Amino acid sequence: MDGIKGARWLGLGAAAAAAVLALAAGQGGARAQTQTVQPDYHPSLGDLMTMAVQPRHIKLGLAGRARDWAYLAYEASELRNAFGRVARTVPTYRNSDMAAMVAANIKDPLDRLDDAIKARDGRRFDAAYGAVTHACNSCHEGLGHPEVVIQTPRAEMYPDQYLGTPLARPLIPAGAVRR
Numbered sequence: 001m002d003g004i005k006g007a008r009w010l011g012l013g014a015a016a017a018a019a020v021l022a023l024a025a026g027q028g029g030a031r032a033q034t035q036t037v038q039p040d041y042h043p044s045l046g047d048l049m050t051m052a053v054q055p056r057h058i059k060l061g062l063a064g065r066a067r068d069w070a071y072l073a074y075e076a077s078e079l080r081n082a083f084g085r086v087a088r089t090v091p092t093y094r095n096s097d098m099a100a101m102v103a104a105n106i107k108d109p110l111d112r113l114d115d116a117i118k119a120r121d122g123r124r125f126d127a128a129y130g131a132v133t134h135a136c137n138s139c140h141e142g143l144g145h146p147e148v149v150i151q152t153p154r155a156e157m158y159p160d161q162y163l164g165t166p167l168a169r170p171l172i173p174a175g176a177v178r179r
């Protein structure tokens with residue numbers, strides 16, 4: 001008799017556990033049905049250029065003016081990676097293969113930029129940065145956007161980031177307000 005009672009209790013316990021799990025799954029399913037599904041975001045080529053490429057080009061120009069070689073090495077690598085992400089995200093634009101377009105237009109100028117940064121040669125950096133800028137504009141023209149003209153930055157564009165040599169960086173405590 002004890003064995004039969006035990007089996008019944010065990011059976012009731014398993015049934016109760018199964019009912020709880022089914023109820024929880026049902027609520028989860030109902031909850032999933034009422035949630036709003038967010039649409040996938042597929043950035044356009046212009047979005048990617050504005051978000052990933054252009055700020056890096058600007059920062060390279062500003063840090064280059066200050067000859068901040070460590071930061072320039074970082075930002076040049078980030079710019080190269082941004083072009084790679086652009087080509088992967090938008091593989092074809094107006095029937096142009098973006099990976100081929102990037103390779104044909106920007107690879108050599110970026111290589112020269114890297115070499116100038118490694119050599120810490122300001123004159124070579126300026127020439128290579130000019131070549132990168134020219135390559136950007138050549139690519140824009142080739143893709144049918146001659147109205148998009150990139151230039152060397154004329155003014156400080158990132159007031160919240162110091163782009164200068166590490167030894168010249170101002171010592172400002174976190175949260176302090178400069179006057």
